Structure formats: structure tokens, C-alpha cells
Amino acid sequence: MPGRPAPSRRTVLRSAALTPVAGLGLAACSPGEDGAAPARPTGPVDLGADGEVATGAAKLYRDANVVVSRAEDGSLKAFSTVCTHARCPINKLEGTKLVCPCHGSEFDARTGEVLHAPASVPLMELSVEVKRGRIIASPDI
Template sequence: MDAQRRTVLAAGAAGAAALVTGCGDGGGDTETDLPAPPPATQESPTGAPADAGAPDSLPPAGKELTQTADIPVEGGRIFADEKVVVTQPVKGEFKAFSAICTHQGCTVTRVEDGVINCPCHGGQYRIADGSVARGPATRALPPEQITVSGDSILLA
């Protein structure tokens, strides 16, 4: 069976080579015979760059979630729309975790007394590192990327 497979692969490679060879215009095989690529940025009829919003464009620097003053020391705040919880375990140190409980996917609802609380089955996570403080969850909340810029907390 391996001999048949090799034959098919060899025939496939030979066919691909023939297709590539057949795609030329017969005028030569150097790079200078290829048409020039389009300009890097083209304008649409509205005057905006045609590639605006293209998948290969750079993402924005970050979405502002809140101000540092809005996150209590030894506490935190849940951002349900973004599915993230931001904590401040000690003054000036901000952490972020997924707001989705690792037990059964409920969204956490409260941050108090140094823990992030899940309402579904009473699970708790530590605000300093997202680790399990009380089950039934057995896995920590995954960390999320945030950036503190001045007084703003940005979701990366």
C-alpha cells in the first residue's frame, strides 16, 4: 500500500509542477517578467484606504475598561460584556482574569473578601492569581492581558 501512496504523491507533485509551468505567459521565467504588485494602499471611492479593516491590519492598542481608581484595593470589578474581571490585590498592582468559571462556564458575579465568586455552585478564586480558593472548580481562572496607562486600564 505504501508503494501506491508514493506513486499517487509523486504523480500529484508532477501534476502540480506541470500546472505551475503552464501558468506562465511563455515570455520567460525570471522574476522581472512577473507583473508588478499593486500599491500597498489604494483608496476606495469614498477616499478611505481600501484595506481599512482588512484582517491583516493592526488591531487597536487596547480597549479602555475602566480607571484605576474604580478598582478597589484587595477587591476587583467584573466586566460582563468583555468577560473579564480586573482585581487589585495590593495597591497599584492590577490583575485580570477570565470571568468565566472553569467549573461549568458560569459568569462570576462578585469580588469581595479577596476572592472572585461564582454564583452557580459557590466556587471561589483568589484575586491575586486566579487560583481556586474553593471548589467545585479544579482549574484557575485563565489570565487576561491588560495594560495600565496612566490612570486607564486597557484590555489588550
């Protein structure tokens, strides 16, 4: 355009390099609506009444990003439901199988182990106990 200086090579290259990065926050695999990674428990979290998790079953606590399962012997296990692949919050529990909405990774809610890639690292285990009839989970394990 006449009267307007041409952009420098540096400006063109910088713009080209930054363009893909700017779009990453809007991708369907984005960790959260605002681009931030979902929160993991940083201290003890009261999840609910002890009776909410049946023997041999699991319960997903979406707001806390935690899943709790109860073994046949009555013992509890808890895991963070922040996917280890792309840090997306897992929001779907099918029986005792967690399914990540971002890329389809699947985890066993009883063990935290990966059942289906692309995730290759198990979910982070949390300590869990029952206090005064309430399930309390904490990252202090």
C-alpha cells in the same frame, strides 16, 4: 392505537437518548440564558478609569467578564470571570473572592486560583495595563 404503526425500536431508543440532552440547555447550571457560553475578551477591552480599582482590592467588570485586582505595590492583575468548571459567568465578588452562581466554585480575584471546588482549574489570566488613565485588559498574555 389502531391504524397507527408502532414506533420502531430505533425510534424509541433515539428519543430516549436525546431527551436528557435536550433538557441540559434549560438546567440551572446553564452557561447563559440562551445556552451559549459567556464571552471572554478576544481583544483589548477598555474597562474604565485607573482609579476604579483601589490598592489591595478587586473590581468585577460583569459586562466584560473580567476581574481586575491591584496589589499593594500598585500592580494590576486581570482574569477572565468565566468559571473553569461549567463556563458560567461569575457575577459575585466578595472582597477579593469570586463566587460562581452555578455550582459555588470560588476563586481568588488576586491570583485566579481556585479556593473552593467543584472547579479545579484556575481562571484564565489576561494581560492588563493602564493607557492614558484607562484600564485595558486583553487575552494576549
